[in-house]
Amino acid sequence: MSTQRHGLSIGLERTNEVILLNLKVLGKLTHDDYTKIIPMLDAAVEGIEHPYINVFVDASELEGWELRAAWDDLKLGMKHGNEFARIAIYGNKKWQDYAAKVGSWFISGDIKYFEEMEQAQKWLQEEKQKLW
Incomplete structure (x- = not known):
């Protein structure tokens, strides 16, 4: 019998029109995961005329x-x-x-892959400072 690990941690922070979504995924993403992520994101952008969403994914x-x-x-x-x-x-x-590159076809913002967490967070922080 094999053991399948699965988990999803979601963090959501909103400052004015800037939203930071933090995700950490263990195992495979499931449809059930998206039934949690999507309503949270929809609620976060509700009432914002021009939201800016930054996402950090620990994959x-x-x-x-x-x-x-x-x-x-x-x-x-x-x-x-x-x-x-x-x-x-x-x-x-x-x-x-490769998934990051394919994802860039479907969004207007930038998607970038990092092998070091600190570099990924610094890159997002640069955008956050620009928007404020």
């Missing part, structure tokens, strides 16, 4: 997406794509770098 223990979750991710990008300013993906697998 160091991400193993991929379930098929339905990949579809959810695409829909999220289509719905909020113009609102994303920067998405920093911290990981340790080459396919995560």
Whole structure:
């Protein structure tokens, strides 16, 4: 019998029109994960005329997406794509770098892959300071 690890930590911070979404994923992202992420993000941007969303994803223990979750991710990008300013993906697998490049096709902001957490956070902080 094999053990499958799964977990999702979500942090959401809003300052004026700038939203910072922090995600840490263990195992595979599931459709159930998106049923939690999407309503939180929708509520955070509600009432903001021009929201700027920065995202930090700790994908160091991400193993991929379930098929339905990949579809959810695409829909999220289509719905909020113009609102994303920067998405920093911290990981340790080459396919995560490719996923970041593919994701950039669906949003107007910048997506960048990092192998060092500090560099990813610094890159997001630069954008945050620019927006304030």
